[in-house]
Structure formats: C-alpha cells, structure tokens
Amino acid sequence: MSFAMKLFIHALLGTILLVPSFSCSKSDSSLRVLAASSLTETFEKIASEFEKDTGIQVTLSFAGSSSLAAQIEDGAPADVIALADEETLIRVKQSGRLTQHEETIFATNYLAIATPIGNPASIRSISDFKGNIIAVCSEQVPCGRLAIELASFLKTEIEVSTWEPNVRSVRTKVELGEVDAGLIYITDGTNRVEITSVKGSERVKTKYPIVVVDDAKPSAMDFVDYVLSHEGQETLTQFRFGTP
Amino acid sequence: METQKNSVPKIIWAGASIGFTFLLVPFVGLSQRAPWSSFVQIVTEETVLKSISLSMIIATCSAFICLILGIPLGWVLAKADFRGLKLVRAIVLLPMVLPPVAGGTALLFALGRKGFIGEKIDSWFGVTLPFTTAGAVVAASFVSLPFFVLSIESSATQLDSQLEEASLNLGATPIRTFFTVSLPLLRNSIMAGVALSWARALGEFGATITFAGDNPEQTRTLPLQLFVALETNPERAMIIGVLMVMISLSVLVTLRGNWLVQR
Numbered sequence: 348m349s350f351a352m353k354l355f356i357h358a359l360l361g362t363i364l365l366v367p368s369f370s371c372s373k374s375d376s377s378l379r380v381l382a383a384s385s386l387t388e389t390f391e392k393i394a395s396e397f398e399k400d401t402g403i404q405v406t407l408s409f410a411g412s413s414s415l416a417a418q419i420e421d422g423a424p425a426d427v428i429a430l431a432d433e434e435t436l437i438r439v440k441q442s443g444r445l446t447q448h449e450e451t452i453f454a455t456n457y458l459a460i461a462t463p464i465g466n467p468a469s470i471r472s473i474s475d476f477k478g479n480i481i482a483v484c485s486e487q488v489p490c491g492r493l494a495i496e497l498a499s500f501l502k503t504e505i506e507v508s509t510w511e512p513n514v515r516s517v518r519t520k521v522e523l524g525e526v527d528a529g530l531i532y533i534t535d536g537t538n539r540v541e542i543t544s545v546k547g548s549e550r551v552k553t554k555y556p557i558v559v560v561d562d563a564k565p566s567a568m569d570f571v572d573y574v575l576s577h578e579g580q581e582t583l584t585q586f587r588f589g590t591p
Numbered sequence: 592m593e594t595q596k597n598s599v600p601k602i603i604w605a606g607a608s609i610g611f612t613f614l615l616v617p618f619v620g621l622s623q624r625a626p627w628s629s630f631v632q633i634v635t636e637e638t639v640l641k642s643i644s645l646s647m648i649i650a651t652c653s654a655f656i657c658l659i660l661g662i663p664l665g666w667v668l669a670k671a672d673f674r675g676l677k678l679v680r681a682i683v684l685l686p687m688v689l690p691p692v693a694g695g696t697a698l699l700f701a702l703g704r705k706g707f708i709g710e711k712i713d714s715w716f717g718v719t720l721p722f723t724t725a726g727a728v729v730a731a732s733f734v735s736l737p738f739f740v741l742s743i744e745s746s747a748t749q750l751d752s753q754l755e756e757a758s759l760n761l762g763a764t765p766i767r768t769f770f771t772v773s774l775p776l777l778r779n780s781i782m783a784g785v786a787l788s789w790a791r792a793l794g795e796f797g798a799t800i801t802f803a804g805d806n807p808e809q810t811r812t813l814p815l816q817l818f819v820a821l822e823t824n825p826e827r828a829m830i831i832g833v834l835m836v837m838i839s840l841s842v843l844v845t846l847r848g849n850w851l852v853q854r
Binding site: 411413414416417420480482485486487488507508509510511512520523524525526 | 699703704705719721722800804805806807810818819821822823825
C-alpha cells in the first residue's frame with residue numbers, strides 16, 4: 348500500500364500546486380466568450396484582432412453547443428455566447444439568462460463528407476456510406492441535428508457507427524483513419540482530411556446566433572458588433588462560413 | 592482492536608468528518624434534486640434498459656479479463672524480484688492516475704484500426720475494435736485492471752508463506768502449491784478485486800467514448816447515456832446518476848471494506 352500512499356501524496360501535491368495557476372489566469376477585466384467548437388480557429392482570429400483594436404482582453408471557451416447550453420444553465424460566467432444553431436439557443440433562453448438582448452444571426456454553415464486522405468473506402472456520396480464505418484455528430488449537438496435533417500432532405504438513411512460528442516471529434520476520428528467517413532461542417536476541412544461536397548447540402552443550412560448574456564460587461568456589445576462588422580464577417584468568410 | 596479505535600484523537604475525528612462530508616455532499620445534492628417520481632418510468636425506458644444491459648455485459652466481461660490477467664500480474668508484483676520491478680509496477684498503476692481520455696487515445700493508437708497492433712488484427716482477421724462492444728470491454732479492462740492488481744498484490748505480500756513452504760516440503764510442485772494453497776488464501780482479495788474492478792468498469796466513460804465511440808447498440812453504456820442526457824434532458828441525467836450510485840454503492844457495501852481492512 349505504501350506505493351499507493353506515495354501516489355496519493357503526489358496527486359495531492361500536484362493539485363495544490365495547480366490551484367494557484369487556475370485562480371490567477373487573466374480574469375476580471377477580460378471578456379468571457381463561449382463559442383461552438385466549429386468556431387474555434389475563426390473566433391481565435393476574430394478575438395485577437397478585436398484585442399488589437401480595442402485593448403479589451405477576450406477569454407474564449409469552446410465546446411459543443413449543447414455543452415455550452417448546459418454550462419450556461421449551470422451558471423457558468425459568460426458575457427457572450429455564440430452557438431451553432433437556433434434550437435440550442437431556445438434551450439439556453441429557458442435558463443433566464445438571455446432576457447435583455449436580442450440574438451443576431453452572424454454566420455451560416457452546411458455539411459460535407461470528410462474522408463481520410465486517399466479515401467480508402469472510395470466514398471463519394473452519402474449513398475456510399477452503407478456498410479462502412481461512419482462517424483456523425485451526436486443528436487444533441489447542432490451538427491448532429493443537421494446531419495439528420497440532411498439525410499431526410501436527401502430521402503436517405505445513415506447507418507452510424509459512432510455518434511461523436513462534437514464536430515471536432517468526428518474530424519479526429521476521420522483524420523486517424525478510424526472511420527471511413529464522417530459528416531463535418533464545410534468550414535472544418537483541413538489538409539489532413541479529404542472533403543467531398545454533398546449535392547444539395549448547401550440548401551440544408553444551420554444558422555449561428557450570437558447573443559449578449561444578461562449582466563455582461565459593457566464591452567460584450569462591442570465584441571458582438573465586431574463579429575457583425577465588415578472585418579469580422581470577412582474573417583468568417585475566409586474560414587468558409589456563409590454570411591447571413 | 593477496540594482500544595485502537597477508541598484512541599483516535601479528536602482532531603483526527605474532526606478531519607475525518609470534514610473529509611467524509613466532502614465526499615457525501617455531492618450525493619446528497621444529487622438525490623435531493625432528482626425527480627424521484629419519474630424514476631421507474633425513466634429506468635424502464637427502452638434506451639436506458641439497453642444501456643443497463645450493455646453496462647452489465649461490458650463490466651462483467653471486463654472483470655473476467657481482470658481476473659485472468661490480474662492474478663498473475665499481482666502475484667508477480669508481490670513475490671518476484673527483478674530489475675525494473677518498480678517501473679513495471681508504475682506502468683501497471685498508470686491507468687489509475689491517467690485521465691481516461693488519454694488512456695482511450697493511447698488505445699486508439701495501439702488497437703485502433705490504424706493502430707500498430709490494430710492494423711494487423713484488421714488485416715489478418717478483419718476485426719476492428721473501435722465502435723464495438725468488444726472495444727468497450729477493452730477500454731473498461733484497461734482502466735480497471737490496476738484496481739484488481741492492487742487488491743491481489745497487497746494481500747499477496749502479506750500472505751503467510753509457512754503454508755506454502757509446508758506444501759512444497761510435502762512434495763507438491765510449485766504450480767500445485769499455487770493453485771491449492773496460495774489461491775484459496777487469496778480468496779477474499781480476489782473477490783474484492785473482482786467487485787472493485789467491476790464497479791470501476793461500470794463507471795468507465797472517458798476511455799470508452801474515445802476508443803469505442805458512442806454507438807447506441809454497441810457502446811452506449813450508462814455513463815455515456817448520462818453524458819448524452821446531461822445535455823438534452825437533465826432530469827433523465829439525474830435519474831441515471833442516482834441509478835449508478837445505487838449500483839456502485841451496493842457493490843461496495845457488499846465488500847464491507849474487506850480489501851482495505853484485512854491487512
């Protein structure tokens with residue numbers, strides 16, 4: 348047992364040493380923005396440009412939209428929240444923390460097929476999915492709902508091997524070659540996966556709402572304005588997001 | 592024993608009470624918020640029943656694997672002496688302290704379809720582990736094996752070797768001595784190890800969702816069901832949480848703390 352004891356003491360020390368580093372991160376003055384996973388690179392760029400322009404520090408936190416909704420319900424500190432669909436927003440509104448401001452749609456997105464480099468299973472359309480290992484976002488996140496919507500729009504059914512918690516974990520499974528194909532946002536393409544567009548998918552779009560949380564810092568409004576500004580929209584377009 | 596129990600200083604009692612309260616409070620919170628009136632209805636939903644049965648199958652298979660691999664491993668760690676023993680022990684215990692997500696990722700690189708072993712399994716047998724129940728068993732075994740090994744090792748080190756020596760002196764082979772003398776002496780800790788590793792496997796989440804994915808028919812165990820519910824239907828999540836507490840608590844109570852007290 349002495350080893351376990353030592354292990355325990357080490358773990359304890361580790362925890363104690365880590366605590367201060369959590370508590371003294373850039374805190375009060377900075378703006379807290381919660382954003383959907385699919386916005387990761389785009390919002391990192393927008394936030395750094397915003398910081399440069401205004402001198403206001405931004406702390407970004409990314410997760411699947413449904414995780415963000417749960418965080419808001421649990422009272423997580425936040426000034427601005429940007430989600431990947433309107434359905435999640437309806438849920439967040441039930442928390443009673445979004446009563447003072449109206450949301451604005453700032454971007455749109457649609458799905459495409461991602462395959463590992465070389466496309467070993469030769470998947471060119473959703474009808475090729477059958478009999479292969481397929482990853483799709485879980486139904487509780489926007490990209491999962493969009494996948495189901497797309498399937499019904501194309502009057503087909505998708506046999507799913509794994510419902511991943513967010514769009515980035517779908518892409519990772521594709522990148523690693525663990526699945527033959529996955530459905531990801533067109534904006535999530537990288538040079539480590541191959542993207543095949545799905546005919547008609549650009550007509551099944553998801554709309555991204557952004558909204559200021561009640562009791563947010565005054566600069567929250569500035570951030571939203573920046574996202575909607577010409578510069579912000581240009582960055583979104585660079586990352587292949589559609590404009591509202 | 593009695594005198595020892597009575598001699599606990601007050602300050603230690605105080606510390607212990609705070610520690611116990613710290614561990615207890617979250618469960619009080621959970622049971623206080625849980626919508627008890629819908630317990631039966633939620634627990635008997637088809638998807639939840641499917642998760643319960645998947646959890647039971649996966650935890651039981653995993654406990655069996657721990658039993659087969661854990662007894663020799665624990666025995667070697669307790670009895671053998673060789674260079675690098677400390678390192679081996681550290682590696683065996685690693686899954687206990689590693690974030691399960693990291694364990695799941697590591698499993699993916701080793702046993703995934705493109706992993707260095709998984710690739711061979713795929714090309715030779717056409718079998719892939721990720722996104723299957725077998726994969727979930729592998730993930731659960733990976734994280735729960737150390738619990739079993741610790742249980743065996745700690746009691747094997749304290750085993751009275753006189754009985755084994757007597758058996759050997761009477762002419763029994765070492766292998767016979769192991770099966771007829773040592774193993775029966777380890778009975779309690781084997782039972783404890785099985786129960787502990789079973790309970791750990793039942794609660795496994797991170798390695799499972801990373802390595803085995805989330806497939807309602809194959810890998811969506813109770814913890815994964817809870818995770819999905821937490822983001823869609825919190826009431827349902829609370830009931831599943833309560834259900835898991837009840838199952839795990841009954842396993843641990845059945846143990847009666849045997850695995851720690853018996854030294």
